[in-house]
Amino acid sequence: MTKLLFQALHRPDRSPSQRYRFDQFLPYLNAAGVGVEYSYLISEQADKYFYSSGFYLKKMGLLAKSMLTRLNEWRRAKNYDVCLIQRESFMLGTSIFERAMGRNTRTIFDFDDAIWQTVVSEGNKALSFLKNGKKTEEIIRASGEIWAGNEYLADYARQFNPNTQIIPTVVDTNFYKAVAKSYEKAQICIGWSGSFSTVAHFEHILPALLALKQKYGDRICFKLIGDANYRQTELSLQGIAWQKNTEIEELAGIDIGIMPLPDDEWTRGKCGLKSLVYMSSFIPTVVSPVGVNARIVQDNENGFWATTKEEWVEKISILVENPQIRTRLAQAARQTVEQMYSVEAWQETVLQRILGTKN
Numbered sequence: 001m002t003k004l005l006f007q008a009l010h011r012p013d014r015s016p017s018q019r020y021r022f023d024q025f026l027p028y029l030n031a032a033g034v035g036v037e038y039s040y041l042i043s044e045q046a047d048k049y050f051y052s053s054g055f056y057l058k059k060m061g062l063l064a065k066s067m068l069t070r071l072n073e074w075r076r077a078k079n080y081d082v083c084l085i086q087r088e089s090f091m092l093g094t095s096i097f098e099r100a101m102g103r104n105t106r107t108i109f110d111f112d113d114a115i116w117q118t119v120v121s122e123g124n125k126a127l128s129f130l131k132n133g134k135k136t137e138e139i140i141r142a143s144g145e146i147w148a149g150n151e152y153l154a155d156y157a158r159q160f161n162p163n164t165q166i167i168p169t170v171v172d173t174n175f176y177k178a179v180a181k182s183y184e185k186a187q188i189c190i191g192w193s194g195s196f197s198t199v200a201h202f203e204h205i206l207p208a209l210l211a212l213k214q215k216y217g218d219r220i221c222f223k224l225i226g227d228a229n230y231r232q233t234e235l236s237l238q239g240i241a242w243q244k245n246t247e248i249e250e251l252a253g254i255d256i257g258i259m260p261l262p263d264d265e266w267t268r269g270k271c272g273l274k275s276l277v278y279m280s281s282f283i284p285t286v287v288s289p290v291g292v293n294a295r296i297v298q299d300n301e302n303g304f305w306a307t308t309k310e311e312w313v314e315k316i317s318i319l320v321e322n323p324q325i326r327t328r329l330a331q332a333a334r335q336t337v338e339q340m341y342s343v344e345a346w347q348e349t350v351l352q353r354i355l356g357t358k359n
Contacts, residue, residue: 002034002355005073007101008086011040013244014047016195017112018086020169020273021149028347034354037080039073041066041091066090070097077104082354084108087115088139093132095139102142106356109139112149112169114269116156145353149271150292156269167350168292169271173342176280178334179252188220188320191254191283193274195242196227201267204288205260208312210234212320215313220320225250251281255326256319260312261288272296276341279303279333284326286315296341302332 008018029036042050046062049055070089074097077083083105089097101107116136132138140146140157146164148154157164190209192202202224212220213235222237224230225247230239240250257278261267268291275296278285285303287293297303304315319326339345 002081003079004029004034004036004354005077005080005083005105006036006038006086007070007073007083007089008038008040009042009088009091010047011042011044012038014042014044016273020171021110021112021147021167022084022086024170024172024343025347025350028343029351029354032351034351039069041069063092074100074104077101080105082106082108082356084110084354085139085143086110087112088135093135095132095135095142098139099142102144106145107143108145108147108353109143110147110167111136111153111157112271114153114156114266117266147353150269150295152268152291165353167346167353168341169273169276170341170343170346171273171276171280171337173280173334173338173344176248176251176277178282179248185255187218188216188255189223189253190220190256190258190316191223191225191251192258193225193242193247193251193254193277194227196229199224199227199230199239201259201261204262205258205306205309205312206232208306208309208316211309211313212316215317216320223250223254248281251277251283254278254281254283256316257281257283257285258316259285259287259293260306261290261293263288263290267291272341275303276337279330280337280342282330282334284319284329285333286312286319296336297333301329302336303329 006022010018012023013019026036049058050062083101085098085107116133137160140160143161144163146157146161147167148157148164149169151166154164154166194201209222222235224237224239226242227239228241231237259274270291272292275285275287275293285297286306287297287303288307289305297305299305306312306315
């Protein structure tokens with residue numbers, strides 16, 4: 001049996017990055033005889049204070065406990081065939097734990113954002129001096145193999161480690177699938193799904209959405225999944241919280257999915273998860289053609305591109321007024337995901353990479 005140590009910060013099903021880049025593959029890995037030890041540092045209880053302001057004594061205690069966990073795993077490193085590190089092993093700026101594991105067992109480093117940029121949560125601004133802008137580079141240099149979520153991230157990684165592979169973020173097409181709906185609805189719902197930290201991306205095209213509301217009135221409505229505190233009165237919009245047990249039901253109410261993004265270094269590193277969720281769910285999608293979005297979505301083939309306010313209004317208007325186009329794009333989008341961005345399409349590659357048998 002191949003023994004795999006998976007190192008990450010969050011418990012299973014907490015972090016989207018872990019959920020979509022590793023957790024989804026667990027049943028397949030277990031069935032293939034891979035023994036997985038899932039090691040995380042931030043428990044559900046610790047999660048309540050770690051990203052909040054203050055609580056410095058509790059945070060110090062968590063850091064000490066986390067250091068002991070990683071030291072213990074380093075001492076046992078040779079008991080594992082491979083260690084898969086998702087984004088980082090430890091929450092501070094040091095890369096000592098990742099480098100230590102790399103000296104004692106085969107390591108794979110997986111990342112899906114431009115994490116070489118130093119980003120600090122609002123609750124930990126006072127501790128920003130503990131971050132290290134070179135940490136990602138140091139981990140990449142020390143790792144045996146790199147999994148990058150897209151070409152932009154891979155280009156960065158290859159500067160420091162030529163053994164870099166693109167493993168895209170994928171979705172489970174058995175979970176995200178068509179829910180019976182009518183494409184001939186009287187009121188069309190334009191929807192966005194994300195998190196409170198990315199609501200600014202939704203607001204990036206607020207002028208276009210306001211123009212659409214003025215154009216169509218009650219013929220359209222808006223849904224925002226991911227931040228229950230968000231409110232936009234001019235759109236008659238009250239955000240709702242993301243919940244796994246209601247996600248499919250909420251997505252089923254969306255007729256047009258949108259993924260607007262500004263064009264910057266951080267967004268060019270994103271892996272298109274939002275668009276993949278829409279597309280797998282048979283939701284016609286309009287995206288900013290930034291980074292991997294321009295690869296996932298082909299304009300007027302399996303979705304639409306929009307850059308300017310005028311383009312957003314134009315493309316969404318086409319979908320509002322033409323149910324047959326919504327149907328065509330939704331079906332093509334689902335096919336794209338099944339063939340290129342699904343768990344089923346990538347599970348064998350992930351397994352063989354872990355086993356170290358795929359060149």
